[in-house]
Amino acid sequence: MTAASNVLLTGGAGWVFVILSVLALFCAVAVVVARNPVHSALFLLAAFLLVACIFILQQAEFVGAVQILVYAGGIMVLFLFVIMLVHQRTVRGSLAFQNQFDVALLFLPLFLAPFLYVLGTEKLPEIPSTPDALRMIGGRVVGNTEAVSWMLYREYLLPFEVASVFLLVAMIGAVVLGKRTMDKVD
């Protein structure tokens, strides 16, 4: 894109990033502040979609698509189902929040100090800018999805299989957790 490799976006794309991230942060605040869980879930859905757009802006088309499919299509449907199953009326007043400002104050320097340190001293190597670096297999320009799958199935095959076992364990665990209490009720 540009000569300097530390510049990720320029011009109009930069402003698109600014708008998308401001909207995403607004939605994130709304998730935390909203008293009705359904409103929280819908704002979370919007935040996921906006973050997916930011992914696509960074040449991560495959991860953006997976984000929309898995988060917006899968996890949010699960959340909305559970919200409907355990329907509660909206909590009024300060009952929805608990006072944990002491913990928050404790974590503020713990988060802020390393963050400001990293911002102040960027020591990343200067890499010659190649526009299609994330879309290449061995010097051949193919596509982001093909390049990611090439990585995933060749270099990260074992973690990939472990992830599938993890998903199986999570599925069995969810079924057992949901079933055992049913027996107790009967």
Place this chain on the structure above:
Amino acid sequence: MTITINHYLIVSFLLFSIGFLGVLVRRNFLTVLMSIELMLNAVNLNLIAFSRRLSDLTGQVFAVFVITIAAGEAAIGLALTISLFRQRKTLNVEEADTMKG
């Protein structure tokens, strides 16, 4: 507008902090779970930005793994939510204090 990795770090930091704040201050178990998903998304944002900055696909592959873990975590968390609601008839995290010393 010129965007560098620092802008991405700032957005990711803010997103993570908002999620962390949600975990700390909300009483509703479901909203706490949603805040955890926000934090995982902030981490993914960092991975993608560094993947682009270093021209290395490893970050994107790792982001896919993080999304996998998030899906499993959401499934287990929501099963726990239903379990909690059946036993206590509430979603308040402060009611689930049987193991508190």
